[in-house]
Amino acid sequence: MPLRYLTVLILLVFIALSSLLAYRFGLNAAANHVETSEARHLKALTQRLQDHAADMLARGEHARLQQTLQSMSEELDVNLAVILGAQGKILVGMDDQRLGEPWESLIPHPLNPALYPDLSIAALLDDTGRVGKVFTSESRNALLAAFTLNQISDTPSLSAQVPSQGLMLIQLNLIPAKAAAQSNVRELVLRFIGYLALLAVLGLIFFHWTVTKRVERLARATRQFAEGDLNTRSGVTGGDELADLGRTFDQMVTRIAETQHTLGERDRRLLRAQRTARIGTWEMHLPERAFYWSDEMSRVLGTAPTERHLNYESFIARIHPDDQEAARQSDRKAMEEGIAGELDYRIIGADGNVRHVHEQTQVIRRPDGQVGTVIGTVQDITERKRAEEAVFNAKERAQVTLDSIGDAVVTTDADGRVDYLNPAAEALTGWPILEARGKRPDEMFQLVNETSGATVRTPLDACLREGRNVGLANHIVMITRDGRTRAIEDSAAPIRDRQGNTIGAVLVFHDVTKPRQMARKLSWQATHDPLTGLFNRFEFERRLQVALKQAHELQAHHALLYMDLDQFKVVNDTCGHVAGDELLKQLAFTLLAKIRDSDTLARLGGDEFGVLLEHCPREKALEIANNLRQTVRQFRFVWQGRVFEVGISIGAVMLESTAEDMTAVLSAADMACFAAKERGRDRIHVYHPDDQELIQRHGEMEAVSRINQALAEHRFRLDVQPIVPVTDQQHPPHQEILLRMLDEEGRVVMPGAFIPAAERFGLMPAVDRWVVHHFFSQFAHVLREDPRHASSSSGTIYAINLSGASLNDEQLPGFVIQQLERYQIPASRICFEITETAAIANLTRAGLFMNELRQRGCRFALDDFGTGLSSFTYLKQLPVDYLKIDGSLVRDIARDPIDRSMVDAIARIGRVMGLHTIAEFVEDDAVLATLAELGVDFAQGYGIARPAPLSQATPLQGPPRQPSGPASSDHSYRNTMARSRVRSRLPNSEV
Numbered sequence: 001m002p003l004r005y006l007t008v009l010i011l012l013v014f015i016a017l018s019s020l021l022a023y024r025f026g027l028n029a030a031a032n033h034v035e036t037s038e039a040r041h042l043k044a045l046t047q048r049l050q051d052h053a054a055d056m057l058a059r060g061e062h063a064r065l066q067q068t069l070q071s072m073s074e075e076l077d078v079n080l081a082v083i084l085g086a087q088g089k090i091l092v093g094m095d096d097q098r099l100g101e102p103w104e105s106l107i108p109h110p111l112n113p114a115l116y117p118d119l120s121i122a123a124l125l126d127d128t129g130r131v132g133k134v135f136t137s138e139s140r141n142a143l144l145a146a147f148t149l150n151q152i153s154d155t156p157s158l159s160a161q162v163p164s165q166g167l168m169l170i171q172l173n174l175i176p177a178k179a180a181a182q183s184n185v186r187e188l189v190l191r192f193i194g195y196l197a198l199l200a201v202l203g204l205i206f207f208h209w210t211v212t213k214r215v216e217r218l219a220r221a222t223r224q225f226a227e228g229d230l231n232t233r234s235g236v237t238g239g240d241e242l243a244d245l246g247r248t249f250d251q252m253v254t255r256i257a258e259t260q261h262t263l264g265e266r267d268r269r270l271l272r273a274q275r276t277a278r279i280g281t282w283e284m285h286l287p288e289r290a291f292y293w294s295d296e297m298s299r300v301l302g303t304a305p306t307e308r309h310l311n312y313e314s315f316i317a318r319i320h321p322d323d324q325e326a327a328r329q330s331d332r333k334a335m336e337e338g339i340a341g342e343l344d345y346r347i348i349g350a351d352g353n354v355r356h357v358h359e360q361t362q363v364i365r366r367p368d369g370q371v372g373t374v375i376g377t378v379q380d381i382t383e384r385k386r387a388e389e390a391v392f393n394a395k396e397r398a399q400v401t402l403d404s405i406g407d408a409v410v411t412t413d414a415d416g417r418v419d420y421l422n423p424a425a426e427a428l429t430g431w432p433i434l435e436a437r438g439k440r441p442d443e444m445f446q447l448v449n450e451t452s453g454a455t456v457r458t459p460l461d462a463c464l465r466e467g468r469n470v471g472l473a474n475h476i477v478m479i480t481r482d483g484r485t486r487a488i489e490d491s492a493a494p495i496r497d498r499q500g501n502t503i504g505a506v507l508v509f510h511d512v513t514k515p516r517q518m519a520r521k522l523s524w525q526a527t528h529d530p531l532t533g534l535f536n537r538f539e540f541e542r543r544l545q546v547a548l549k550q551a552h553e554l555q556a557h558h559a560l561l562y563m564d565l566d567q568f569k570v571v572n573d574t575c576g577h578v579a580g581d582e583l584l585k586q587l588a589f590t591l592l593a594k595i596r597d598s599d600t601l602a603r604l605g606g607d608e609f610g611v612l613l614e615h616c617p618r619e620k621a622l623e624i625a626n627n628l629r630q631t632v633r634q635f636r637f638v639w640q641g642r643v644f645e646v647g648i649s650i651g652a653v654m655l656e657s658t659a660e661d662m663t664a665v666l667s668a669a670d671m672a673c674f675a676a677k678e679r680g681r682d683r684i685h686v687y688h689p690d691d692q693e694l695i696q697r698h699g700e701m702e703a704v705s706r707i708n709q710a711l712a713e714h715r716f717r718l719d720v721q722p723i724v725p726v727t728d729q730q731h732p733p734h735q736e737i738l739l740r741m742l743d744e745e746g747r748v749v750m751p752g753a754f755i756p757a758a759e760r761f762g763l764m765p766a767v768d769r770w771v772v773h774h775f776f777s778q779f780a781h782v783l784r785e786d787p788r789h790a791s792s793s794s795g796t797i798y799a800i801n802l803s804g805a806s807l808n809d810e811q812l813p814g815f816v817i818q819q820l821e822r823y824q825i826p827a828s829r830i831c832f833e834i835t836e837t838a839a840i841a842n843l844t845r846a847g848l849f850m851n852e853l854r855q856r857g858c859r860f861a862l863d864d865f866g867t868g869l870s871s872f873t874y875l876k877q878l879p880v881d882y883l884k885i886d887g888s889l890v891r892d893i894a895r896d897p898i899d900r901s902m903v904d905a906i907a908r909i910g911r912v913m914g915l916h917t918i919a920e921f922v923e924d925d926a927v928l929a930t931l932a933e934l935g936v937d938f939a940q941g942y943g944i945a946r947p948a949p950l951s952q953a954t955p956l957q958g959p960p961r962q963p964s965g966p967a968s969s970d971h972s973y974r975n976t977m978a979r980s981r982v983r984s985r986l987p988n989s990e991v
Contacts, residue, residue, distance in 0.1 A: 007212065019196070052068070081093065218242070278380040281293065412460060412505050476490065561611035626684060830859065
């Protein structure tokens with residue numbers, strides 16, 4: 001029944017029941033009221049009449065008393081009014097017909113004692129103490145008042161009056177009064193029904209507009225959806241539960257439509273893939289043995305698609321008779337034993353042609369563990385079989401030669417004499433093929449171990465003798481005909497005929513001169529600072545760790561000097577980062593000459609240096625430290641005719657058996673250096689454990705408090721810098737989110753001034769969370785203002801840097817996911833950048849972190865790639881989408897062939913692994929052109945665009961591109977960036 005009719009029916013039943021109950025309760029209440037009021041009135045009337053009747057009887061005024069009783073019956077509904085004497089005879093009544101008769105003559109009319117079960121006239125006459133009572137009949141339609149009175153005897157003669165006890169009976173008929181009350185009740189009930197009906201009509205109208213009509217819309221949309229209309233919508237609006245239900249229904253239909261579209265697209269892709277690969281599929285559903293095969297299976301079998309629902313036996317009939325048993329056994333293992341397998345067999349097409357196919361079976365089990373479905377894929381491999389048969393005799397020679405054509409390839413006969421050189425081999429050895437033919441390889445070139453200088457024989461003899469592949473050891477170089485030395489990797493493989501006899505061998509030489517140079521450069525860069533040539537922080541910390549171990553285990557005495565230049569910023573700000581770099585290089589050379597050969601001098605970052613003095617007592621360490629301080633004090637730096645003086649503040653820590661771990665030692669040295677600066681600079685401060693609290697408290701006031709206050713007051717600002725495609729403009733645009741801090745006066749504080757302190761005191765997780773939260777909130781605002789930017793496939797991808805400390809924050813992935821859901825950010829539009837150093841240092845945690853967010857759709861970039869020796873080793877273990885090539889390799893790529901080769905190698909590896917590459921520090925068009933030649937996917941740097949506040953950037957395009965060229969107008973900014981990169985990777989701060 002429709003809701004509108006059901007609602008009306010419910011209201012009608014409600015009105016009827018309400019009216020009936022009101023009528024019933026009204027009648028009862030009216031009857032009770034009539035009985036009560038009439039009884040009270042009758043009692044009062046009888047009491048008043050009691051005294052008057054006694055007086056009238058005493059005076060003998062019977063006629064007057066009779067008139068009083070008659071007038072009372074006329075005015076009231078009294079149908080009985082009599083006065084009985086002591087003997088029970090009627091003395092006075094409403095009429096004179098029964099005067100003098102006993103009271104029993106009143107029975108049954110007008111007095112019926114049966115109506116009053118508790119009434120006894122005789123008892124009332126005998127009871128002189130009763131004062132009077134009103135009796136109600138069982139039918140509740142009459143009231144009887146019985147009151148005693150003092151009167152004379154039953155003798156009517158006045159002369160014979162004797163005082164005696166009498167009884168007055170007055171009966172009141174309630175039927176007329178009740179009838180009037182019932183009439184009033186009916187009138188009230190009718191009014192009640194009218195009002196109730198009016199309210200019901202108004203309620204129905206309101207219910208129709210607020211509920212019924214909207215439910216009908218929802219029901220109509222539901223029916224349309226059930227009929228397959230995925231474009232239907234409920235159209236229900238408002239803020240109540242029905243509106244929520246309508247919106248939920250609309251969302252459900254939308255998601256089902258999207259899912260259906262996605263499934264349809266996947267089915268179409270699967271069909272296209274099957275058609276391209278010529279792979280058909282079949283399914284056997286157990287235990288009913290229902291058998292189906294796909295359209296592509298029909299094409300493989302050469303049958304019409306309408307025949308694909310035949311049974312299993314008809315499928316087996318298509319198999320070559322010699323292969324049917326093997327096919328049955330393979331399928332039986334899958335169906336009965338649940339063992340998947342694969343098999344090659346032949347089929348006979350409808351045209352009679354025999355074709356070779358490769359079948360693989362998979363088993364799907366039911367919840368009870370039994371085999372439920374067997375799925376088979378059948379691939380047409382006829383052409384492959386024919387090709388294998390056609391080229392079998394020449395397979396070994398052709399395969400090795402063609403696969404090795406890019407390297408130097410030399411083939412020999414069974415006696416080890418050359419019969420072929422490819423062009424690469426001619427160029428490498430310096431021997432033309434005509435001159436080399438018939439010679440042995442040992443006569444053409446010499447192989448030498450580059451480490452020991454010993455001569456090495458080619459692996460040819462061992463290969464021919466043992467009939468197996470033989471390779472050279474590592475570190476082998478070839479001395480060619482013209483005396484050139486080339487680093488090579490060599491292998492020899494036998495060439496066999498169809499019977500397996502060795503008929504010759506092939507030597508493959510791979511020229512690895514450039515890769516070895518690159519490896520040596522990578523090895524050097526892994527342990528050295530590229531600017532000064534000193535050891536870098538990584539190598540310094542490694543050596544420091546060894547020194548601490550010696551101090552703990554061997555009670556060795558070492559010392560650590562932590563040095564920070566004074567007044568370096570003056571040079572950097574005055575003359576630019578080029579001058580600052582030159583100053584650092586000259587000072588590094590000067591300091592290196594003042595330490596012992598056993599000591600380690602390293603650049604730790606920016607203008608900070610460290611010296612590890614091994615096996616050095618305290619007095620000698622302080623002597624060396626003071627010598628270094630005076631050397632720097634006496635140093636004069638000249639730049640473009642200007643002379644600068646700098647100083648150095650040194651913090652010294654003695655490494656003895658009581659020394660703590662490396663982190664604590666470095667922290668103590670840093671604090672000691674800071675104390676030296678605070679006490680006037682250009683001095684040495686030796687760390688003592690007893691002043692650690694003071695230094696720590698001072699450091700917190702200077703660094704941590706400022707960062708915490710900036711976090712609390714939201715005095716951070718997000719900048720953005722574009723990352724543009726180099727060649728393929730179909731790539732979605734990228735932008736990197738950068739972080740700036742504002743001081744109390746609103747001036748910009750560059751990352752180099754606060755990020756190191758934040759890293760040192762563990763504030764980076766909070767800073768990273770601030771960046772994620774505020775960028776997501778601004779991004780969500782852009783998406784709300786213009787939904788066109790909500791596309792997850794072609795919209796801008798935003799890169800957010802994360803620190804190494806955040807990788808160890810197990811709660812951060814949950815926080816990022818919560819922010820994504822809160823602001824409805826498309827996860828595929830977010831890319832997190834993690835430095836190579838941080839990722840390798842936290843490899844396990846980094847992998848877990850990346851996998852958890854990648855499951856949500858986020859992307860990852862490995863930043864500063866190429867600066868570590870282990871870059872390629874760990875790359876396969878990190879699920880990244882982008883490789884961000886370190887700027888130190890990119891800046892001089894147009895002029896430095898080694899940098900170019902390294903970037904080329906990284907780009908090639910990225911393409912092989914399916915990763916996009918991004919080049920930093922692109923400062924001019926020459927660098928950009930070189931990147932395009934090498935196939936680097938994206939570029940970023942001042943030559944493309946400078947960073948700009950996120951609030952001023954175009955949502956899709958970022959800050960406008962500025963003219964390419966040297967960034968000389970912002971030297972101090974870039975030098976700060978450079979120092980920050982060397983000191984430690986600064987998340988959310990690179991430019």
